[in-house]
């Protein structure tokens with residue numbers, strides 16, 4: 466029986482000469498990447514400073530739209546960043562951890578880098594025992610962090626049930642989709658997750674240095690990340706002094722100068 470997916474092999478020239486069985490560490494390079502990288506350097510060489518006008522400045526959002534189609538996010542709801550650790554820091558910096566709702570429920574199954582961010586955040590970190598995440602969520606929980614597919618065991622977590630329990634007590638959920646997006650169906654809006662992160666290597670078949678952050682649209686006005694920068698400003702090119710005046714759109718979750726090294730096409 467012919468396999469519908471086999472024609473995709475031609476899109477990954479590496480496969481002609483090697484067995485590539487480590488996409489969880491680095492994707493096999495897509496055929497079109499070379500041309501995209503050449504296009505990037507041609508823009509830089511020929512357009513010089515005007516290369517910024519080639520969509521580079523908005524690329525964290527235009528590329529986010531490509532990822533959004535894979536994870537079920539709406540147009541303009543996903544921003545690109547350097548890695549998941551930074552996305553986690555950004556989300557955690559949106560909260561005040563000093564009040565009575567100071568709990569961040571997590572588990573050892575979370576990727577260690579996420580855990581390092583959690584423990585450094587100032588939150589009261591509640592490490593749920595294996596299989597006990599839902600029971601660990603209570604009225605003092607501000608945020609629940611969970612991997613959709615856990616990196617150690619490949620277990621698929623029931624995100625819907627976790628979100629329901631969290632919302633019941635007024636808590637929010639950040640889901641790490643790094644090990645699920647591209648491998649199993651993901652629909653952030655249907656699941657109702659509040660934040661989601663993941664990155665370009667692994668099952669999205671990309672190279673390193675690009676991660677995505679989804680934030681539920683109706684939360685935007687209430688979130689003011691302390692991890693911020695001039696790209697999050699409503700008028701970045703006014704170079705205003707003082708505190709940041711956050712952009713109304715998802716740019717409010719950006720930081721400084723973006724990395725325009727992203728591929729534009731999938």
Ligand SMILES: Cc1ncc(COP(=O)(O)O)c(C=O)c1O
Pocket residue numbers: 547548549550551576578612615616641643644664676
């Ligand atoms: C579930 C999960 N989250 C995050 C990461 C990587 O995080 P970062 O992009 O900060 O390197 C990995 C890498 O293996 C992972 O498996």
